Amino acid sequence: MKFKVSAELEYDIKAPSTLILNIHALITAHQKVLHEELTIEPPIKIEELNAMNGENRFARLVTEEAGLVKIKYEALVDNYYEVKDHSNVQELPVSSFDASVLPYLNPSRYCQSDKLSRLAFNTFGHIESSFEKVFAITDWIYKHVEYLSGSTDSETSAYDTVTQQAGVCRDFAHLGIALCRALTIPARYFTGYAYQLNPPDFHACFEAYLGGDWVLFDATRLIPLNGLVKIATSRDAADASIASIFGDVYCSNIKVSCDYVGEEPFVPIYYTRSIFDGVTYY
Amino acid sequence: MKFKVSAELEYDIKAPSTLILNIHALITAHQKVLHEELTIEPPIKIEELNAMNGENRFARLVTEEAGLVKIKYEALVDNYYEVKDHSNVQELPVSSFDASVLPYLNPSRYCQSDKLSRLAFNTFGHIESSFEKVFAITDWIYKHVEYLSGSTDSETSAYDTVTQQAGVCRDFAHLGIALCRALTIPARYFTGYAYQLNPPDFHACFEAYLGGDWVLFDATRLIPLNGLVKIATSRDAADASIASIFGDVYCSNIKVSCDYVGEEPFVPIYYTRSIFDGVTYY
Amino acid sequence: MKFKVSAELEYDIKAPSTLILNIHALITAHQKVLHEELTIEPPIKIEELNAMNGENRFARLVTEEAGLVKIKYEALVDNYYEVKDHSNVQELPVSSFDASVLPYLNPSRYCQSDKLSRLAFNTFGHIESSFEKVFAITDWIYKHVEYLSGSTDSETSAYDTVTQQAGVCRDFAHLGIALCRALTIPARYFTGYAYQLNPPDFHACFEAYLGGDWVLFDATRLIPLNGLVKIATSRDAADASIASIFGDVYCSNIKVSCDYVGEEPFVPIYYTRSIFDGVTYY
Amino acid sequence: MKFKVSAELEYDIKAPSTLILNIHALITAHQKVLHEELTIEPPIKIEELNAMNGENRFARLVTEEAGLVKIKYEALVDNYYEVKDHSNVQELPVSSFDASVLPYLNPSRYCQSDKLSRLAFNTFGHIESSFEKVFAITDWIYKHVEYLSGSTDSETSAYDTVTQQAGVCRDFAHLGIALCRALTIPARYFTGYAYQLNPPDFHACFEAYLGGDWVLFDATRLIPLNGLVKIATSRDAADASIASIFGDVYCSNIKVSCDYVGEEPFVPIYYTRSIFDGVTYY
Missing domain, CATH: 3.10.620.30 (C8orf32 fold)
Structure with missing residues (x-):
C-alpha cells in the first residue's frame, strides 16, 4: 500500500528550547520509506534518533533563537x-x-x-x-x-x-x-x-x-x-507524543495529510x- | 563489595498459574555474580528471561498443580x-x-x-x-x-x-x-x-x-x-515488581537477607x- | 413495626478526646422511640445534640482520661x-x-x-x-x-x-x-x-x-x-458517620443487633x- | 458599609429549562438590602427560595421557550x-x-x-x-x-x-x-x-x-x-454555585459590579x- 503523508508543524519559540518530534514514518521490514524530506524554516540542525528499540524515530531540534519555526515532513511510504x-x-x-x-x-x-x-x-x-x-x-x-x-x-x-x-x-x-x-x-x-x-x-x-x-x-x-x-x-x-517540548514553546499550527497513492483501488x-x-x- | 544475598518466597498455588519473579542479582560489567542458586520445592522448571534491555532478569515458573511452592534464591555478588x-x-x-x-x-x-x-x-x-x-x-x-x-x-x-x-x-x-x-x-x-x-x-x-x-x-x-x-x-x-502473578496464587511468606562479606570493613x-x-x- | 435495636461500641482512649456518636434511633412523626437507654462505662457525661435539621441525633462524649470506654445503646422503636x-x-x-x-x-x-x-x-x-x-x-x-x-x-x-x-x-x-x-x-x-x-x-x-x-x-x-x-x-x-473521633482513639469492638418484636409475623x-x-x- | 452591586447574566436557552440563580445579596441581621431589583427579558416568572437554613437565597426561573434570556440584578446594600x-x-x-x-x-x-x-x-x-x-x-x-x-x-x-x-x-x-x-x-x-x-x-x-x-x-x-x-x-x-442549570442552556455573558457608596472614605x-x-x- 503506497501512501503519501505530510505533516506541517509551526512553533512559536519564546526562548532557546529543545523539541523532540515524533512524526517520521517508521522504517520496518514491512514498511519502506521510498522517499522522505524534512525541511525547517529557518534552517536548524536536526538530529535523528533511533529510539525505543527501533519502535520510534525521533527528530531532535535545538533552537537557539526565539521566533517562528516551520517544520515540514513529507514521505512516500510503501507498507504491508x-x-x-x-x-x-x-x-x-x-x-x-x-x-x-x-x-x-x-x-x-x-x-x-x-x-x-x-x-x-x-x-x-x-x-x-x-x-x-x-x-x-x-x-x-x-x-x-x-x-x-x-x-x-x-x-x-x-x-x-x-x-x-x-x-x-x-x-x-x-x-x-x-x-x-x-x-x-x-x-x-x-x-x-x-x-x-x-x-x-x-x-x-x-x-x-x-x-x-x-x-x-x-x-x-x-x-x-x-x-x-x-x-x-x-x-x-x-x-x-508527536512533540516533546523542553522550553518556552507554543504550537501555533498543525496540518497533516495522508493520501493513498497505490495503483490498485483502495x-x-x-x-x-x-x-x-x-x-x-x- | 562482596555481598551474600538470599530471598525465600513461599506461594500458595490454588490453580495452575504463571509467576514471573524478579529477584536475581543483575549481571553487569560492574556487578559480578560469583555464585548463585535458585531452588524450588517441589521442583518446577524455571525459565530465565533477560528482559528490559538487560536491565532485568526474570525467572518464569509455570505451576501445573495446586499446592505450596517454596522458592529460594541465594547469590554471592561482587559489585562496584x-x-x-x-x-x-x-x-x-x-x-x-x-x-x-x-x-x-x-x-x-x-x-x-x-x-x-x-x-x-x-x-x-x-x-x-x-x-x-x-x-x-x-x-x-x-x-x-x-x-x-x-x-x-x-x-x-x-x-x-x-x-x-x-x-x-x-x-x-x-x-x-x-x-x-x-x-x-x-x-x-x-x-x-x-x-x-x-x-x-x-x-x-x-x-x-x-x-x-x-x-x-x-x-x-x-x-x-x-x-x-x-x-x-x-x-x-x-x-x-518482585513477583508478577498470573493466576490464583497467594504469597504466604517472604524472607530476605543481605550480608556484607567483604574483607575490608564496611x-x-x-x-x-x-x-x-x-x-x-x- | 416494632424493633429492638442495640449497639455496643468499645473505644480505646489514648488521650483526652471528643467522640460524636451517631447511633440513636431518629425520632420522627412516624418513628417512635418507646424506650431507649445509653450506658457508658466508666460513666462519662453525654450531651445529646439535635443536628442537621432534625435529620440526625448526635451524642457527644468528652473523655478526660485514657482507658477503655464501653458504650451501649438500646432502644425499642415503633416505626411506620x-x-x-x-x-x-x-x-x-x-x-x-x-x-x-x-x-x-x-x-x-x-x-x-x-x-x-x-x-x-x-x-x-x-x-x-x-x-x-x-x-x-x-x-x-x-x-x-x-x-x-x-x-x-x-x-x-x-x-x-x-x-x-x-x-x-x-x-x-x-x-x-x-x-x-x-x-x-x-x-x-x-x-x-x-x-x-x-x-x-x-x-x-x-x-x-x-x-x-x-x-x-x-x-x-x-x-x-x-x-x-x-x-x-x-x-x-x-x-x-457512626462515630466522629477527635483525638487519639481506637475502636476496639462493635456489636450491633436488630430484632423484630412486632406481634404480626414479619x-x-x-x-x-x-x-x-x-x-x-x- | 454601603455598596451598590449588580450582576447581568445572559443565557442562551436551547430548550425549556430550569435555572436556579444564586446572585441575591443575603439578608441578615447585619446585612440590610435597602433596595433591590431583578429584571428579566423577556419577562419570566421568578420564584424566590429561602434555602440552606437562611444561608442562601435562590431565584428559580422556568423557561418555557428557547431564546436569549437576560437577567439583571441590582441592589443597594448596607452591611456591617x-x-x-x-x-x-x-x-x-x-x-x-x-x-x-x-x-x-x-x-x-x-x-x-x-x-x-x-x-x-x-x-x-x-x-x-x-x-x-x-x-x-x-x-x-x-x-x-x-x-x-x-x-x-x-x-x-x-x-x-x-x-x-x-x-x-x-x-x-x-x-x-x-x-x-x-x-x-x-x-x-x-x-x-x-x-x-x-x-x-x-x-x-x-x-x-x-x-x-x-x-x-x-x-x-x-x-x-x-x-x-x-x-x-x-x-x-x-x-x-451562581447558577445551577437543569436543561440545555449556555451562559453567553456575565457582567458583575460592586461599588462602594458609603459616605466615609473606604x-x-x-x-x-x-x-x-x-x-x-x-
Whole structure:
C-alpha cells in the first residue's frame, strides 16, 4: 500500500528550547520509506534518533533563537499488512510470551490496567476467544465513549475515560489498551498517519497481541484499518507524543495529510462482529 | 563489595498459574555474580528471561498443580560503585541526552511527573545545581512523608503520596522519580537487596541522571547507599515488581537477607547536605 | 413495626478526646422511640445534640482520661412505612422541588454526581419512569459491584466504586446516590439498624425523591426494605458517620443487633423488576 | 458599609429549562438590602427560595421557550462587619461547638479534608494559635498556588489544587477550607460581590470558625476583606454555585459590579502577619 503523508508543524519559540518530534514514518521490514524530506524554516540542525528499540524515530531540534519555526515532513511510504482469520488461532498463554512482549502487560501512565481489572473481568471475562474479547472491548468503547474534540487533555488517562465517557482517539486507544492488559492480553499504543481520517490529523489506535501477532484495533471506527502508516508503537502516549517540548514553546499550527497513492483501488477494511479477520502491520 | 544475598518466597498455588519473579542479582560489567542458586520445592522448571534491555532478569515458573511452592534464591555478588564529586560536574542539557535516556523523562504509571510539574518548579526550581536539586527532593520527601508500613498498596502512585505523605520505600522512590522528571532530570527506579535494612526486605530507591551518570538517591535514609545489590532498574515498580502473578496464587511468606562479606570493613555512605559526592552503580 | 435495636461500641482512649456518636434511633412523626437507654462505662457525661435539621441525633462524649470506654445503646422503636405503587405516580420536575430538597441534587464528598453525568445518562437515560430508573441503577450496582468486606475505606467514593466494582453497603449507597443526582433525581444517604442483616452491623442504603416521596432503595439486596430503623438521613456518609473521633482513639469492638418484636409475623419486602411498589419511611 | 452591586447574566436557552440563580445579596441581621431589583427579558416568572437554613437565597426561573434570556440584578446594600483582635481569643474545643457548626468540620465535594489531614498536620500542626494557623494556611496557598484564569473547571477540588498549584478564587477557597477542617477548624465557603476586584466578577473566599466567630479569610489577596457583600455561605461551591442549570442552556455573558457608596472614605483591610485582627460578617 503506497501512501503519501505530510505533516506541517509551526512553533512559536519564546526562548532557546529543545523539541523532540515524533512524526517520521517508521522504517520496518514491512514498511519502506521510498522517499522522505524534512525541511525547517529557518534552517536548524536536526538530529535523528533511533529510539525505543527501533519502535520510534525521533527528530531532535535545538533552537537557539526565539521566533517562528516551520517544520515540514513529507514521505512516500510503501507498507504491508496481513489479514489473518483469528477464529481458529490458538491463543498463547502468558507462559509462552517472549520477554519483549511482557512490558505490554504492565500498567503505564495512561493505561492503569491494575485499576480496571475487576471492571474488565466483569464486562468481558466471559468471552472465550481473545479476538472476540478485544473486539468486544472496542465495541463497548465505541458505544459508551463519545468522540468529543477538546473534552480531554494531556493528563487524561484510561481511568478517567472509563467514567467520563468522552475523549479523542488517544483516549479511546488508552482505554482499549488498559482493558486488554487487565485481561492479560498484551497491548500497545499505535500512532500514525491515517487515510480517510476526517478532519485530517495524526491518529492513535492500538495493537493487541493475539496468537503471536500484534493485531490492530481501533475503537473510534473513524478510519479503515488498512489505511495506516506507522509512526511508532509504544506503551502509551507518554512514549510517543508527536512533540516533546523542553522550553518556552507554543504550537501555533498543525496540518497533516495522508493520501493513498497505490495503483490498485483502495478497499477499506473495518472489523465487524462475527468476522475474525485481524489486520497486522509487521 | 562482596555481598551474600538470599530471598525465600513461599506461594500458595490454588490453580495452575504463571509467576514471573524478579529477584536475581543483575549481571553487569560492574556487578559480578560469583555464585548463585535458585531452588524450588517441589521442583518446577524455571525459565530465565533477560528482559528490559538487560536491565532485568526474570525467572518464569509455570505451576501445573495446586499446592505450596517454596522458592529460594541465594547469590554471592561482587559489585562496584563509584563516588564522584558532583559540585563541579557540568550538567547536561536535554539536547545532549542519548536516546536510551529519554524514556526516563516520560511520566509512567506510578510517577505522573506531568501532574507534578508546577509543584516541582515551585518547590525546587530555584536550586541551581542538579545534584543539590535532587538532594533537596529527597530531603523534602524524608521530612514530609512518613515511612509507614501498610499505609499504601500496589495502586499507590507519586500523585497520591505527595498529598497523603505516608508510604514505604517504593512510594518514596516513585515520588523522587516523579519530581526529578518534572524538572527535566531523567530518573529511574532501582530495586535491590540492601545491607543493614531493618527489618530485612527487598528495597527500592532511585537513580537520577546527572552529568552523564546515573546517581543513586534514597529518600528513606534507611540504608547506606553503598550497601546495595542491584536487581533491576526500570521506569517504576510496574516494570520491576518482585513477583508478577498470573493466576490464583497467594504469597504466604517472604524472607530476605543481605550480608556484607567483604574483607575490608564496611564504611557506610550517606549523603549529607553540602557534600556533593554521588554514588553510582555502573 | 416494632424493633429492638442495640449497639455496643468499645473505644480505646489514648488521650483526652471528643467522640460524636451517631447511633440513636431518629425520632420522627412516624418513628417512635418507646424506650431507649445509653450506658457508658466508666460513666462519662453525654450531651445529646439535635443536628442537621432534625435529620440526625448526635451524642457527644468528652473523655478526660485514657482507658477503655464501653458504650451501649438500646432502644425499642415503633416505626411506620408506606408502600406506594409508583407506576402511575407523576414525576415532579426540578422546578417544583421544595428548597429543602435541592441540596440533595448537589454533588457531595462521596457522591460526585458531576463526574458521573455522562455515564449515568448513557446507561440509564433511556428509561422513562423515575422509579424504574432508580431500580435499574440499584440493579446495575448489584450486578457490577461485588460486596467485599474490607475492600474499601473511609476515603472511598462513588467515583472510585464505579470503576473498582467492589465495596460495602456504604459504597453501594454512595454510588446509587451519585447516579440518581446525575440524572436530576434528588437522593440522600440513609443509615440505620437493619433486621436480618447478616452478619449484624449498622447498615447504609439510600432514598430517592420520587413523586414527592423519599423512596427507599438498597443496591446490596442484603435486607428486606421494611426491616429498617432510621438513625439518620444525610447527603452522604460524611454527615452520618457512626462515630466522629477527635483525638487519639481506637475502636476496639462493635456489636450491633436488630430484632423484630412486632406481634404480626414479619413479611419481608424486596423490590423486583416490573413491580413499582416503593417503600417510604416518613 | 454601603455598596451598590449588580450582576447581568445572559443565557442562551436551547430548550425549556430550569435555572436556579444564586446572585441575591443575603439578608441578615447585619446585612440590610435597602433596595433591590431583578429584571428579566423577556419577562419570566421568578420564584424566590429561602434555602440552606437562611444561608442562601435562590431565584428559580422556568423557561418555557428557547431564546436569549437576560437577567439583571441590582441592589443597594448596607452591611456591617466587626474587627476583633484574636491574639487573646481563647480557642474553643470541638466539645463546645454548637450542632450547627459541626457540619463544617466534615469533608465535602470540593474540600476533601479527610485526604489532606497528614499534609495539614505536617505543614501547620506546629502553629499554636488558631488564627495564626489559618493565616499561615492562606499565606501558604498564596505563595504556592498561582492565580490562573481558566486553569481549573467545575470538577476541580482542593485535592487537585494542592498538587496542581494553580486555580481561581473558588479553588483557593476550597483548599483553605479543606486544610482548616483537616485541623479540626470548622470552615465554610463564602461567596459574594467584592469591591475593588479586578476584573470585576463574583468572588469566593472562606470563613473559619475561631473563638466562636466566623472569621473571614481570603488566600487570593485580591480584595480588601471589608469590601464584600455576602451572597451565601455554604459547605463549598457545590451548594452555592451562581447558577445551577437543569436543561440545555449556555451562559453567553456575565457582567458583575460592586461599588462602594458609603459616605466615609473606604479604608481597605488586609491581613498581615503578626497582626491578629480578624474580620467577621455577622
